[in-house]
Amino acid sequence: MAKRRLTQRQRERIKAIQERRREKLRQQVDELISESGTGHALEGLVVTRHGQNLVVSDDSGHYTHCLSRQNIGQVVCGDRVVWQPTGDNQGVVTAILPRDTALIRPNYSGEQRALAANITQLVIVLAPEPAPTPYLVDQYLVAAEQIGVNTLIALNKRDLMDEAALAAFEQQFGHYPQIGYPLIEISAKYEHGLDPLIDRLNDQTSILVGQSGVGKSSLVNALLPDIExxxxxxxxxxxxxxxxxxxxxxxxxxxxxxxIDSPGVRSFRLGKLALEELANGFIEFREFLGHCRFSNCSHQHEPGCALQQAVADGKITPQRLANYLHMAEGMTPLHS
Structure with missing residues (x-):
């Protein structure tokens, strides 16, 4: 069903309503700060955000309901913030501390917006069904390199795979540990079947990504017995x-x-990148980039291509180069 286009008058009306809401929130925040009179600034961690309502955790793990000042930018889950108490279990966030990382995706208007902040590990969840594809895995890996986080590949529902299925999986994905991406096998059906994942989650702020049906929600529930x-x-x-x-x-x-559990990550995919950024997202390419005979080498059929030679020498898998070339279609160099 096609989306109904808004008239100019409707757009102006919506804009006016949104501005009134923003102004009302600004007044509410200013009144709260004025009435509190404490001036006592604290640091905290944003646990969740629902509209303009935030839940902030302090060092002791106590939760406080906060609003956010409008001029500080959009606060997201995982942000470290400065906040000020304004009453009984109430507060106002007055500043966002610098982010180490941010998971970005475009909104409905095409604008890049943070979905979560200060993640340290992306866990790519695969399963026998739906059938995993190296191309999708490589998209996630390039995105992780752009964000600057560790990556773990987890084969879930291992109990559903016989030896032939496991051998076929190893043929497709067995090269990733050699590249530098750990690959573990897990199953909630086995006693201690999730231990390899639990060990890798220690001391990390992780987020699970993967196709619908691979068991992300079940994993979250299994990893968090006290989720309720x-x-x-x-x-x-x-x-x-x-x-x-x-x-x-x-x-x-x-x-x-x-x-971090995020419904929005279901549609998380590789964002818009320049060609050079994409190539650097394939970490085993890096030592060969810049060594092709031609500076504008497309890494397809040109003589003297360093990446093609690395494939011939067994230093890059053909599958990884093929996936890069497919992703590169339609992209342009940084300085074109």
């Missing part, structure tokens, strides 16, 4: 009810580390 308690605490602090199923939320793992 955490959801209840969040809902009580936010005053918004049980909204965490539709909001990006950070959970504390019982074994250590933090896990």
């Amino acid at each position: 308690i955490q959801v209840g605490r969040l809902s009580a602090a936010s005053g918004q009810g049980c909204h965490t199923t539709s909001a990006t939320t950070l959970y504390q793992l019982p074994s250590g580390g933090m896990l």
Whole structure:
């Protein structure tokens, strides 16, 4: 069904309504700060955001419901912030501390928006069904390199695979550990079947990505046996009810580390990149880039191509170069 186009008058009306809402929020925040009179600034971690409502955790793990000042930018889950108490379990976020990393995706208008901040690890979840593809994995890996986070590939539902299926999987994905990306096998059906994943989540702030049907939600529930308690605490602090199923939320793992669960990550894909950025996202390419005979080498059929020679020498898998070339279609060099 085609989207109905808005008239100019409707667009202006929507814009006016949004501006009135923003002004009302600005007044509300200013009044809260003025009435509190504490001037006491604290640092905290944004656990979840629902509209203009934030839940901020302090060093002791206590949750506070906060609003955000409008002029500081958009606050997202995982942000470290400065906030000011304004009343009983209420506060105002007055500044966002510098982000180490940010998971970005375009919104409906095509603008790049942060989905979550300060992630340290991207966990790519695969399963026998839907059939995993190296091309999708490579998209995630390039995105992780752009963000600047560690990456882990996890084969879920290992219990559903016989030896022939596992051998076929190894043929497609067995080269990733040699490149530098750890690959683990997990299953919630086996006793201690999730231990390899739990060990890798320790001391990390991780987010799970992967196709629908690979078991991400089941993994979240298995990794967080107290998820209902955490959801209840969040809902009580936010005053918004049980909204965490539709909001990006950070959970504390019982074994250590933090896990960000985000519905928005379902549509997370590789964003718009320049050709040089894409090539650098394939980490084993880096030592060969800049060594082709021609500076504008497309790495397809030109003589003296360093990447093609590396494939011939067994230093780059043909599959990885083929995936790069497919992604590169339609991209332009940085300085074109």
